[in-house]
Every structure is written in C-alpha cells, then in structure tokens.
Amino acid sequence: MRGAQPPFVDRVAELGALARWSSRQRATPLYIYGPEGCGKTRLLREFVSRVDELLGGDALAVYIDALEASSPVHALLSKPSVPGRLIEEAVAAAVGEPIGKLLALSVSRLVGLIAERLYERRLRGKIVVLVVDDVARAIGVERVEWYVKHLYELTWRVVEEYEPEAFNVIVSTSEGESLELIQRHRHAVTRLLWNLGRKPFQELVEKLGAPESLDRGGLWRLLGGNPGKLVELAYNYEWRLDEMLSEYAGRLRRVVLRALEENLAGRLLEATRNPDILAGEPALRSLLTRENLVLETGILLGDGELGVDRELGIGRLYAWQTPLYPTLIHRLIESQLHA
Ligand SMILES: Nc1ncnc2c1ncn2[C@@H]1O[C@H](COP(=O)(O)OP(=O)(O)OP(=O)(O)O)[C@@H](O)[C@H]1O
Numbered sequence: 095m096r097g098a099q100p101p102f103v104d105r106v107a108e109l110g111a112l113a114r115w116s117s118r119q120r121a122t123p124l125y126i127y128g129p130e131g132c133g134k135t136r137l138l139r140e141f142v143s144r145v146d147e148l149l150g151g152d153a154l155a156v157y158i159d160a161l162e163a164s165s166p167v168h169a170l171l172s173k174p175s176v177p178g179r180l181i182e183e184a185v186a187a188a189v190g191e192p193i194g195k196l197l198a199l200s201v202s203r204l205v206g207l208i209a210e211r212l213y214e215r216r217l218r219g220k221i222v223v224l225v226v227d228d229v230a231r232a233i234g235v236e237r238v239e240w241y242v243k244h245l246y247e248l249t250w251r252v253v254e255e256y257e258p259e260a261f262n263v264i265v266s267t268s269e270g271e272s273l274e275l276i277q278r279h280r281h282a283v284t285r286l287l288w289n290l291g292r293k294p295f296q297e298l299v300e301k302l303g304a305p306e307s308l309d310r311g312g313l314w315r316l317l318g319g320n321p322g323k324l325v326e327l328a329y330n331y332e333w334r335l336d337e338m339l340s341e342y343a344g345r346l347r348r349v350v351l352r353a354l355e356e357n358l359a360g361r362l363l364e365a366t367r368n369p370d371i372l373a374g375e376p377a378l379r380s381l382l383t384r385e386n387l388v389l390e391t392g393i394l395l396g397d398g399e400l401g402v403d404r405e406l407g408i409g410r411l412y413a414w415q416t417p418l419y420p421t422l423i424h425r426l427i428e429s430q431l432h433a
C-alpha cells in the first residue's frame with residue numbers, strides 16, 4: 095500500500111539490528127520473513143531513508159520493491175539517490191515484465207552501473223546495503239532458492255571488484271513456503287520480523303484516530319499487533335470491525351472447507367488452540383503455510399525471542415500470523431459442526 099502512511103512507531107531494536115548487520119561484511123544475505131502486514135516494507139524503507147543517521151560514515155543504501163508494477167520511481171528508493179536513467183538502463187534489455195521484478199532480477203547490472211557511473215568504480219571505504227523487498231511474491235517461491243544463491247554470489251563479486259568496506263544484501267518475504275527452501279542451504283541467515291508489541295500497537299491505534307467506543311484490549315487480542323490489519327481497519331473499513339471480520343471469515347471459509355474435505359477439521363480446530371500440533375500434521379501445516387496463515391517461529395530480527403503466547407496464537411514452533419485467523423477459523427468450524 096502506498097499513499098498516506100501512518101506515522102512510524104517503534105522498531106528501534108529492528109532498525110538497530112539492520113544497521114549492525116549492514117555495518118560489517120557478512121558472509122551471506124539476510125533473509126527477513128514475517129506475517130503479512132507486520133511491517134517489513136515499512137521498516138526496510140525507513141531503514142534506507144535513515145541510513146546516514148543509522149550507519150554514519152560513508153553509506154549507500156538501495157531498496158528495490160520487487161512487486162512494483164510500472165513506476166521506476168516507486169520501484170527504487172536509494173540514499174544517496176540514483177538517477178532514473180540508470181534504473182532504466184539496468185533493466186533496458188528486458189521488457190514486458192513488472193519493473194520491480196526486472197530490477198530484482200537485474201541487481202547485478204544495477205550495482206555495476208551504480209559503481210561505475212556514480213562512483214567511478216571507487217566503493218572503497220563505503221558501506222553498501224542492497225535491500226530487495228517481497229522477493230518470493232515477485233519472482234515465485236520456486237525461484238527464491240536460486241535467487242538467494244545468486245545474491246550470495248553477487249556479494250562476493252562486488253567485494254572483489256569494487257572493494258567496499260562492506261556490501262550486504264537484505265531480502266524480505268511474507269511467504270512462509272520460501273523459508274523451508276532457504277533454510278535447506280547455508281546461503282542466507284534468516285530472521286523473523288514479528289508484529290508490533292502491545293505498547294507501540296496501542297500508540298498506532300491512537301495515531302490512526304480510533305473512535306473512543308472501540309475496545310482497545312479486544313482489538314489487541316484480535317489483531318495481535320499486526321499494523322497492516324490495523325491500517326486496513328482504519329482506512330478501508332473506517333473502524334467497522336464487524337464488517338472486516340465478516341470479510342475475513344468469507345476468505346477463511348475456503349480453508350475450513352478444504353480441511354473438512356480432507357478430514358482435517360478436528361486437527362485444524364486443535365491448531366487454533368495450539369499451533370505446535372502442526373509439527374505432526376504435514377498436510378495441514380502445508381495448507382496453512384501456503385495460505386499465509388501460519389509461520390514457523392524463529393530468531394527475531396530485533397532483541398529477544400518471540401515468547402509463547404497461546405492467547406495470541408503463538409506457539410514454540412509455529413505461530414498464527416495474527417490471532418484474527420484462529421479466532422475466525424474456530425468460529426467457522428464450530429458453526430459447521432453444529433450446523
Ligand atoms: N512501525 C510502523 N509504524 C507505523 N505504521 C506501520 C509500521 N509498520 C507497518 N506500518 C503500516 O502497516 C501497513 C502494513 O505494513 P507493510 O506494508 O510494511 O507490511 P509488510 O510486512 O511489508 O506486508 P506484506 O507482507 O503484505 O508485504 C502499512 O500501511 C505500514 O505503513
């Protein structure tokens with residue numbers, strides 16, 4: 095979503111972690127995954143815009159929105175800025191595909207052009223960060239493994255050719271499916287970006303102008319700090335929570351029906367209370383991962399660990415992307431069973 099964005103809240107630990115990661119040469123790209131709408135794009139764009147303040151020194155950060163369809167200006171954000179003609183030149187040979195995807199696929203050429211044309215090949219002493227956002231959705235889950243390996247190789251080529259102080263790549267995805275593929279190899283370090291904590295979430299609720307009648311505690315238990323869902327509630331539904339819930343219930347009905355067809359409804363009901371049972375349910379786990387409802391837990395990008403919280407649908411191994419999903423699925427199954 096572009097256009098009016100709410101004021102940025104929190105993510106201090108995560109911005110610090112990105113700055114630390116970028117400040118030294120790393121052996122592999124950093125692969126960030128997290129619930130849909132948890133704020134990956136916002137965090138990465140914020141990081142790039144504030145790279146001078148966060149990294150100090152001689153930094154260059156380039157962000158590619160791999161999902162951008164047509165606008166070169168929106169597909170790339172860079173500090174210091176990169177002229178539009180270079181972006182067009184980087185993707186010139188390939189046409190007929192969305193610009194963001196082309197840029198993601200042309201990173202090697204783009205970095206080369208930036209180094210040669212803007213810095214006369216002199217990246218020595220520079221800290222360079224390349225961020226590719228939403229890569230799995232843009233190029234397809236099946237190609238992510240290849241792509242990350244490509245970035246890994248690019249890193250070493252850039253280091254050798256231009257000798258920057260550090261050249262690191264950060265990639266993001268909300269597709270849980272791609273994670274398994276990435277973790278099979280050692281070509282990336284994976285980190286989880288989770289939804290907002292309770293305090294910053296409440297801060298955002300107020301900043302978005304929630305009506306006084308809205309039950310704040312109930313909203314937290316339902317959305318579990320997901321800023322994307324909160325922005326949707328504010329902007330699309332004008333705080334009519336019931337309307338948003340019935341729309342999501344409509345979308346989730348398909349998943350429940352599928353589980354009923356496959357005799358998995360009982361296990362699905364259990365998973366709404368305890369997502370960790372998915373460890374022993376590969377078919378159900380794969381359905382819920384593919385539908386982007388559940389994710390594997392993991393090491394957080396910021397400080398600390400994602401604590402188990404059954405009320406919010408967070409287990410030790412697996413977590414519902416937002417408690418909205420288990421809450422609605424639970425209701426749907428109960429109503430089917432008693433129909
Ligand atoms: N820290 C934050 N402060 C204020 N608003 C935020 C913050 N994080 C995210 N948002 C807002 O929440 C919405 C969803 O965030 P964003 O698009 O970054 O999520 P995402 O994780 O990239 O989602 P997707 O998985 O769909 O790509 C946006 O409107 C964004 O501006």
Ligand SMILES: [Mg+2]
Pocket residue numbers: 134135136227228
């Ligand atoms: Mg995003």
